[in-house]
Amino acid sequence: MTENTEEKRLRFVKTDNPPFWVKPLIPILALVGTFILTSGLIMMANANPFEAYYYFLLAPLGNKVSILEILVKSTPLIITGVAVTYAFSTGYYNIGAEGQLYAGAIAGTWIGMSAHGMPSFVALPLMILGGFAAGVAWALIPALLKVKLAVDEVVTTLLMNSIMAYIVSAILNGPWRDPNSGWPQSPEIAPSAVFFKLVPRSRLNFGFLVAVALVLILWFVMNRSTFGLKMRAVGLGKPAAKFAGIKVNRTILIAALISGGIAGIAGVAEVAGIHFHLISEISPGYGYTGVIIATLGSLNAFGVGLAAVFFGLVDTGAQTLGRALGVPVYLGEVTQATMLLVALGMLLLQRYRIRRM
């Protein structure tokens, strides 16, 4: 009898318990994978891939100005990542953070414009609460459709984003059009409604503190509160949660509304911290990136925070790269997108082991 060589080959076998050293290895492997995939393109742009990656990932960490800029860029991403995590943990796939962010931005701008003569310690909490409430309101319709009529929330939350984009456009071209310039942008918010700077002569502001607080609150709610356990139980095993007497629909509804509210705060932070007025380009898709960040952070509070800061780094690095090597800025975006796909692939593959059989 001859040895059957065909039967022995490397196969992927699913495993529930990946060894402990797999997790830290993922970012490194993702980086190597991305480097291999993108170095060809970088060479086509007449640049050295090693040099490019230095500017992309290491140079931004080398000076204070760009480190602060990384934190500024990650602020809205942390907030939307946290927002999406509440919903996803409960098994409610809220893709509507983008629209909820703009709802919060509208409310924040409105309160900010009306805050003339109001002290900051009143105006800022009021704006945050207002943004939260507006986000909740915008999340309410899809959430109710989900729990009352079982309408798929992925579709409804996504469509609500388009509706919100047109509402913003209508407001900016209508009642709030800047009377002086005629541009579709709202009048500026009151100076007392502007988020104060954390570091002078930088863009880093109070919004970053809000984001950090939201991460800590997320951790506490998910790991220490009874409602957090209910959300996780519903998200991980709906039938079992129902069987144990947890009010599944109520839990989903509340999680969906919290998610919308927090996304609304991201809108307030952008208006009050960065732009000081409402424009239709407040968010280049922060709400959608929040979905990616929540997934990349494995729905874990600190994972989400880290993933958001990493995105901030990559964002900053893409600009540094363009400036330093004269390659198109788009190359940075290509690299960013590639890295994302590779990282998501890695997250999927960590659940498998390779076996010779």
Added chain:
Amino acid sequence: MFIVDMQKITKIFGELLANDHVDFQLRKGEIHALLGENGAGKTTLMRILYGLYQQTTGDVFINGEKAIIHSPKDAIKYGIGMVTQHFALVPPMTVAENIVLGYTDNIILDQDSIEQKVGAAAKQFGLEINPKSIVRHLSVGQRQRVEILKALYRNASVLILDEPTAVLVPQEVDILFETLDRLRNDGLSVIFISHKLDEVTKITDRVTVLRDGKSIGTVNTCDINTRQLAAMMVGRDTFGVTRQTDINPESKTILEVENLSVLDDKGLPAINNLKLSIREGEILGIAGVGGNGQKELAEILCGVRIPTSGSIKIDGTNLVGKDPLEFSKLGMGRIPEDRHEGVVGDLTVYENLSLEYLDEFTNKGVLDRKTIRNNAENLIKKFQIKAKPTDKIKTLSGGNMQKVLLARVLSRQPKVLIVPQPTRGLDVGATEYVREQLLEQRNRGAAVMLISEDLDEILCLSDRIAVMFEGEIVGTINTQDATPEKLGLMMSGALREVA
């Protein structure tokens, strides 16, 4: 020469050794039983033969030649057919369409000609079935016949039947056995997977016994009796947990169910005007072939399905319209039929143990982690659960998972206990443990409803037995008056009786 010769087959799933160097030989024209308990590796071995799994090591020879079987398609090419427990039929299609599905290369389907061919084949193999019937309208026994015909139509010379009698009433079993007997005489080789000793001794020529993934041996059926087979199967003389005492005739009724009706997921009536009651310290066994409304009944009594009419009373309090949490609080101890729908696999043992009574483990909205941990440690000790509190539930064996569910419920000393299929898929040790616990609850004074498809389990534990057929209770008898024959007739709807 053997028609099928499996040599030293080993199959590993993750950490689990499902088959350990198993040898299996099938002769032409024999019915060969593959006997073993749940989890012994019978189905795994046959799935390897049918190409659904690939063996980790070992070789398969068909008619003396080495066979490499990567998929059921390869298996069919080698003349192997398999009828699984869950039929692979398309309900809205006709019998003839189901049989040629995936086995015809014609672009245009000529209904008349396939019906003729299938009809001729049915006649040839003596499998009485109308090729024009819509599968949805067929009984389970008829559907099984379609599956067998499908395999034979594809020129199978080896037929694998995976627990074919599990879904049949006794009368249908007889018909199946007659068919198999005739097919054997025509030269077909049949592999009969079972854990029922009486069936194995009745129909088969040889038996291969598997235990814990290993082959214990192959014997001629005529050389061995059921006791010896049982000993091979479990590795020791069988002994069971049985009810010892009679019920106190003066004990009062605790659970009363009246006029209960409900629709199933397809909107068809699943339960009609069902009425039953259970007394303090009594186990009421609910017998019946699967799919006669037992699942829906259990779900209603667990509070996760809402009846269209009727009442459920514990000590006179009506539970209908309340949510599962209130069911628990009013003394309804509930265990789900599917264990995986009772525990959240990705949560830990201690979290799952607290899930049903979260308000008692909460202090101002924050989890009282110390109490939750203590509770878990106590229950793990008391119910001999082999796990750490921080283990994820999904890493536990079925028996330990069931113990977690039992612990969660029994620690509350419920007045009523609803246990649908409590030992399904458990090994002997865990099964006995669960049965002991049920009897202990009965002796404590709980009213226990045991829904089971395992007649032996019902007969050895129940005080009274109610038989369900097509959503109704067709009879309730005292256990001392119950015989398997009588229950079989009631389960097939042929006999109605009220005690």
